[in-house]
Amino acid sequence: MLVVVALGGNAILRRGQPMSVENQRVSIAEACVPLAQIAADHDLVVSHGNGPQVGLLALQAASYEEISEYPFDVLGAQTEGMLGYMIEQELGNRLGNDRAIATLVTRTVVDPTDPAFDDPTKFVGPVYTADEAQAMAERHGWVMKPDGADVRRVVPSPTPLRIVETKPIQWILDNKGVVICAGGGGVPTTRDPVTDLIVGVEAVIDKDLASAVLARDLGADLLVIATDVDGVYVDWNGPDQRLIAGAHPDALNPDDFPAGSMGPKVRAAAQFARETQGTAVIGSLRDIDKMFAGTAGTTLSAARSGVEYRP
Template sequence: MRAVVALGGNALLKRGEPMTADRQRANVRLAAPALADLARSHELVLAHGNGPQVGLLALQAAAYTEVEPYPLDLLGAQTQGMIGYLLEQELGNLLDADQPLATLLTMIEVDPDDPAFQNPKKFVGPVYTQAEADKLAGEKPWAFKQDGEYWRRVVPSPEPVRIFEILSIKGLLNHGVLVICAGGGGVPVMFDPQSEHTLVGVEAVIDKDLASELLATNVDADLLVLATDVDAVYRGWGTPQQARIDRITVNELRELDFAAGSMGPKVEAAARFVEATGKRAAIGALDHIGAIVDGTSGTHVVVG
């Protein structure tokens, strides 16, 4: 079986933890045994989030004022390499020496006419007072929105359209390579409106779960797993009526509402994969990954 597993941010940094290299490695080391067990029995493709890592790089850039902050596409590319290195090394320490692994820098095309560019919503980088945000907005082509009592930069989150490295990913999989790719939703790129054959980076963040769905569909995966820090999807989460969902058809899932900032993108990605392929998608806790693949843990989305 070919499985695409999208690792949530908790695979590297749990809520409230310091963003140190040692802590990120320790969390990958905790996740690695379950992923290695999966890789021994199935073809495995790993995608991952990078929100905390990009945020850290943005904070570091804000502290160094001698140069302009690096654009988000470059920060995304940096984190793909860093996180891929950690995953490769910790998995390689557990797998047989002859198991090949590869991290692939992944560019994903977005449409310049995507409505998301007219309404940026994705928070990135450090927090500011309103006065600081207003000053920066006057100096840079940045948009800001209130986030609690502070203000933060917001960027568009356009839909993923095409994975440029998909043929390379498929070729590696066909040769038995465990592939790590599409990190952080991929590096967002588009064709320059002034030159249709020239790719340029984009100041945007592609949703990691939607990019993982596109990846899973494109590599003909049998299963898409969206790993997070809760054991399943729940109806009425956080209310006295909350109820765990073990198995649900995609049509039934479409009738439910989920928060856009938490479970919403995972549910949407699962629904899209099932609709596009007729196969199974699952959402659940990373430390239950083996049971999720076996169908005994998590929430499983199937054809109606």
């Protein structure tokens, strides 16, 4: 069975933690325990988020005012290599380094006319107070929006259409390797309308939506969207909070869930399940055995009807 696992940002850095290499190594090492468990029995592709890391690199680049700021496609490639290396190292130490594990810097194609370019929504970088955010916006021309009680920078997040490197990913899988790719949703690119060449664009791709596209094009059997909660809830933190056990992909409206967190995960899982007749699960990596058995997480599948809740 081919499994694509999209690691949430919490698997790399917990919210509020200092963005040190050591903190990221510890979190990644923990995430690689269940990943190794999957890879022992199945073909595995791993993607991951990069919001905090790419935002920090952008902030660091902006601090050198005599040098032009690095564009987000270049920063995305940097984080794919950096985080992919750490996942590769920790996963290799779990699986045994005789197993082929490869990190690929992959490009994700988007439509240059996507309306997302006119409405930035993707959070990147650290959190700020309202006063700090206003100062950063004035200094760098950044767009800032509320993220819970804090404020963060936002950049465009256009819809991913395809991953350019699908063929080399498949070649590695055919040779029994584990692939780490589409990190941070992949390097954002589009085709130049004049030259027809692939060029980078100033954006950050949603990693869950990119993972759904990747899983679709690879013919994956299962898409696992790993997060820091045990599934999708309705009325989260409200008096009628309920955990969804499973649903048909058309039975859930992604717009009913927070746009900065669970909404894109529901959208990606539903998209994969609808387009492929495969299965997508949203939940915690700690429950990976139970998610495979269908007794944990939230499962989206065209084989289900309506919405089912856990007792």
